[in-house]
């Protein structure tokens with residue numbers, strides 16, 4: 639175990655608290671790029687966001703072998719070559735416990751002590767039946783336990799304002815989130831949602847079921863919609879939904895020509911994300927987590943509109 643992990647490092651919860659009474663903290667999520675061109679685009683976005691001083695940045699974890707190696711490398715570079723507090727996502731997909739231990743160690747060697755512990759989805763069919771690795775873990779709560787036993791890490795987990803697609807009901811879904819928090823997770827980040835009521839009800843359910851765990855931050859996941867087809871694909875793959883009123887506003891902007899009316903759809907997407915962000919701020923959300931898709935522009939526009947100092951980041955670089 640590296641010195642960085644043994645000594646501990648700033649946690650996500652500490653990073654959020656350190657922002658004090660200033661504007662609401664925000665964070666950004668990146669995903670592992672597939673090739674050199676995509677990697678260059680990721681780095682352009684990283685450098686733009688870096689100037690806006692997010693509370694943290696996270697790197698998702700892919701399913702394929704070569705993507706995985708690249709993920710560890712790039713997450714390491716985020717941690718060592720930028721000023722960003724880096725969270726690495728970690729999933730149980732196709733990994734034995736020994737491999738998971740080695741991965742945690744690889745992140746720790748790069749000084750990454752914040753991990754988001756996830757079960758992951760079955761490769762190829764995200765909504766399909768889940769089969770654990772024979773020598774792996776079945777659920778994210780076990781991954782939280784595993785990480786906890788490996789050193790001084792700070793772990794977060796996923797939460798689902800609409801309920802996870804395979805949970806029998808919202809009560810079981812809430813119970814699972816509480817299980818993960820009791821296992822030692824310090825906060826959760828939600829699946830992207832478009833109806834703030836879903837987020838508020840999740841928060842209420844956790845507080846009602848377990849006030850101690852309910853005090854831990856539930857960080858809302860947001861994504862400015864820039865294409866109706868893209869938003870539909872994203873919700874289909876994650877088993878979530880676009881509320882009817884949101885769909886209607888986007889469809890109205892798209893009219894008969896989603897391609898020709900791309901800019902109009904994008905403008906509505908930015909409006910919607912701004913409205914959601916403003917409502918979440920007024921409801922006391924601890925931090926706003928933006929899925930950037932490795933682009934900075936749309937998220938920056940939302941941030942600027944909610945009064946975050948974007949430090950000229952929207953100007954040409």
Ligand SMILES: Cc1cc2nc3c(=O)[nH]c(=O)nc-3n(C[C@H](O)[C@H](O)[C@H](O)COP(=O)(O)OP(=O)(O)OC[C@H]3O[C@@H](n4cnc5c(N)ncnc54)[C@H](O)[C@@H]3O)c2cc1C
Nearest residue numbers: 698699727756757758777778796802804805814827828829
């Ligand atoms: C913020 C966020 C980030 C994500 N990042 C990634 C990523 O980087 N890479 C990736 O591949 N995927 C990612 N995902 C997707 C995630 O892996 C899937 O949604 C997955 O299906 C569930 O993961 P989980 O960690 O919530 O699983 P779990 O908490 O293990 O839950 C999975 C299902 O099992 C049920 N369950 C859990 N424990 C028990 C138990 N003891 N008994 C009975 N049922 C139980 C739950 O209710 C749920 O239905 C992310 C999701 C979110 C919200």
